[in-house]
Amino acid sequence: GDCSLALAGLRGSVSQGDPCYARPFFNAVERDAREEADELDELSAADSVSNEGIIFYNDKIQPVDSEYKEGREFILSNFIKEGSYGEVHSAQDVNTGFRFAVKKIALKRFSSEEVGAWSALRSPCVVELFGVIREGTNVVLFMDHKSGSLGQLIAERGRLPEDLSLHYHSQVLTGLEYLVKKKVVHLDIKADNVLLSEDGRDSFLCDFGHAERLDNQGQSLSGSNDMKGTETHMAPEIVKGEPRGAKADVWSSCCMLLHALNGCQPWTRYYTCRLYLKIADEPPPLREIPPDCSPLTAEVLKAGLQKDPVKRASASDLKEKALRALKEVGGLTSPARGPHTEPLYVV
Numbered sequence: 429g430d431c432s433l434a435l436a437g438l439r440g441s442v443s444q445g446d447p448c449y450a451r452p453f454f455n456a457v458e459r460d461a462r463e464e465a466d467e468l469d470e471l472s473a474a475d476s477v478s479n480e481g482i483i484f485y486n487d488k489i490q491p492v493d494s495e496y497k498e499g500r501e502f503i504l505s506n507f508i509k510e511g512s513y514g515e516v517h518s519a520q521d522v523n524t525g526f527r528f529a530v531k532k533i534a535l536k537r538f539s540s541e542e543v544g545a546w547s548a549l550r551s552p553c554v555v556e557l558f559g560v561i562r563e564g565t566n567v568v569l570f571m572d573h574k575s576g577s578l579g580q581l582i583a584e585r586g587r588l589p590e591d592l593s594l595h596y597h598s599q600v601l602t603g604l605e606y607l608v609k610k611k612v613v614h615l616d617i618k619a620d621n622v623l624l625s626e627d628g629r630d631s632f633l634c635d636f637g638h639a640e641r642l643d644n645q646g647q648s649l650s651g652s653n654d655m656k657g658t659e660t661h662m663a664p665e666i667v668k669g670e671p672r673g674a675k676a677d678v679w680s681s682c683c684m685l686l687h688a689l690n691g692c693q694p695w696t697r698y699y700t701c702r703l704y705l706k707i708a709d710e711p712p713p714l715r716e717i718p719p720d721c722s723p724l725t726a727e728v729l730k731a732g733l734q735k736d737p738v739k740r741a742s743a744s745d746l747k748e749k750a751l752r753a754l755k756e757v758g759g760l761t762s763p764a765r766g767p768h769t770e771p772l773y774v775v
């Protein structure tokens with residue numbers, strides 16, 4: 429199809445392209461670039477390494493003479509965090525001044541799934557992926573820049589009010605509803621991977637480094653059963669290496685809700701090591717539901733923390749429950765930025 433034509437054109441250059449070209453292109457890059465990566469290892473000067481990739485249609489990130497290089501067309505500014513498989517920095521396009529975020533991943537650790545899954549997504553609940561470039565032995569992913577993450581907000585505030593926690597949970601569930609439609613499972617849903625708008629009212633999923641595509645029965649196509657994601661948020665089917673689907677993200681989103689309500693990750697107040705054994709063998713962490721939260725919020729957590737993924741609520745069902753719980757607590761009245769509240773330690 430026309431994607432293969434695009435592949436021919438793209439080799440060795442950086443072009444404005446349509447996201448549909450990203451996936452096969454990066455499978456090819458991943459393969460042949462691994463071979464090339466060895467001799468490239470000693471090359472370090474920016475001008476000598478090959479620079480190829482795709483910047484999706486975007487007038488704010490501009491390749492020059494079909495090249496887009498760090499230190500020339502764009503510059504890195506502050507380090508943000510360790511994302512999945514790579515360092516995240518904020519960056520700026522030298523010519524347009526446009527600010528964005530980048531994640532640099534060593535080629536050996538690059539999963540073309542991050543690009544394949546993400547480039548197919550267009551939703552107000554998912555951070556936009558602008559493009560992907562291979563530069564020597566690194567792959568660089570370009571993403572819309574956001575002011576901060578839900579993980580940072582919880583750390584700053586200790587724990588979040590119930591209405592705000594339910595507000596973000598319902599937005600994440602809306603994002604998960606969309607992922608189900610696009611047959612993508614994220615596999616690393618947690619507060620650190622939920623970014624916030626300036627005013628803190630809107631949230632966006634990001635970091636698809638662990639994402640997998642689903643088949644028509646909703647099972648992961650990757651067939652891999654290795655544990656992925658953040659241990660405290662892993663669903664029982666993940667830690668047991670059983671077939672996983674979209675319901676794994678629903679479980680993780682409820683772990684994120686407990687994290688927002690309590691100010692600490694689930695399981696960690698009761699167990700220290702090998703949490704995956706506890707997640708597999710113990711009942712779901714319902715004892716961690718704060719005593720002062722509303723009955724409907726407890727209902728959300730009971731429905732989303734079912735150990736059997738078949739019995740577990742879907743993202744759509746759970747979103748409706750979360751919105752009813754939010755209404756029951758009087759709707760969203762708390763400001764995003766607010767006072768620090770002590771995390772709830774074991775009572």
Ligand SMILES: Oc1ccc(F)cc1Nc1nc(-c2ccncc2)cs1
Binds near residue numbers: 511512530635636
């Ligand atoms: O997977 C990626 C691909 C490209 C990127 F540029 C970033 C990520 N991953 C993450 N980015 C963040 C983050 C970004 C911007 N501001 C605060 C946090 C948290 S995880």
